[in-house]
Amino acid sequence: MSSLDQDQRLHPSCRDKTTVSSDSSDAHELAKQPLQGLKLASHAVLEEAQQRGRLKCSKCGGSRMFFCYTCCSLVGVTVQEIPLIRLPVKIDIIKHPNETDGKSTAIHAKILAPSDVTIYTYPCIPDYEKDKVVLVFPGPGAVSVQDVMKYLLDRTDSDSYYSSDEPCIKRLKSKEVQGATHTAENPESGTPDEAKGFESKVYPLERVVFIDSTWNQTNKISTDERLQDLLRVELKMRKTCFWRRQKGKPDTYLATIEAIYYFLKDLHEHCLAQKYDGEYDNLLFFYSYLHSVVNQAKTSAGKC
Numbered sequence: 001m002s003s004l005d006q007d008q009r010l011h012p013s014c015r016d017k018t019t020v021s022s023d024s025s026d027a028h029e030l031a032k033q034p035l036q037g038l039k040l041a042s043h044a045v046l047e048e049a050q051q052r053g054r055l056k057c058s059k060c061g062g063s064r065m066f067f068c069y070t071c072c073s074l075v076g077v078t079v080q081e082i083p084l085i086r087l088p089v090k091i092d093i094i095k096h097p098n099e100t101d102g103k104s105t106a107i108h109a110k111i112l113a114p115s116d117v118t119i120y121t122y123p124c125i126p127d128y129e130k131d132k133v134v135l136v137f138p139g140p141g142a143v144s145v146q147d148v149m150k151y152l153l154d155r156t157d158s159d160s161y162y163s164s165d166e167p168c169i170k171r172l173k174s175k176e177v178q179g180a181t182h183t184a185e186n187p188e189s190g191t192p193d194e195a196k197g198f199e200s201k202v203y204p205l206e207r208v209v210f211i212d213s214t215w216n217q218t219n220k221i222s223t224d225e226r227l228q229d230l231l232r233v234e235l236k237m238r239k240t241c242f243w244r245r246q247k248g249k250p251d252t253y254l255a256t257i258e259a260i261y262y263f264l265k266d267l268h269e270h271c272l273a274q275k276y277d278g279e280y281d282n283l284l285f286f287y288s289y290l291h292s293v294v295n296q297a298k299t300s301a302g303k304c
Contacts, residue, residue, distance in 0.1 A: 039278030
């Protein structure tokens, strides 16, 4: 089971402000089964693939389980056997270049929502429109998901009012798109992330940016000039259930796939104003399975 127990990059979130239940036994049970109640596709295909063991990726030859994190292609399972999800907004993930692809949960999002997720390797960052894009990252001035639309609309109105008087701020020129990873050359990964023809379901928000790296390496990306004008969004009231958190870091530091999932869930409820009915639960398809496998291994080893 050790091959599945990988130290994955975490997405930094804010400190949880919820009140812990006084019933310690209930809290203990929730901690043991944090992913219960999700509306997920059957894990039978992953169970069968795990029994077959690791296979070689047909593209790079690497030994992989379920998918190749280098080529962003499925290994041992087919695209027809996994859930594919459409998202209400486009997702961009900026990955730190010094981190190993195999340690990231960001690849889960790309494989499960191939048409709506793009992964870039820093320093490649697109040239974003600040009125249509937000950065999910904690810090001074960060707002909650509930307030995202209000702040974006205020920005849009303000920019329209001052457009004739205020010159645009010159931004750093983005590197070529070839710096992005996981392009549409891979048929299993979906079509390229193209703005043309895409209409966001949450006007004016069109795109959401996440940083994929260890906490100690986030500063270089988060302070990049190309991201400074973006509205920052802070995920609150959330705790990670990742099985190997970064040493010395609180449980409010989410894995990247967790951060994407919780953002979309909050967006659905607070911005689309719709009752959430598991629409994005399958983003945790791989994550929830690995979580159960690792916990079972720990239990068998007497570590739980």
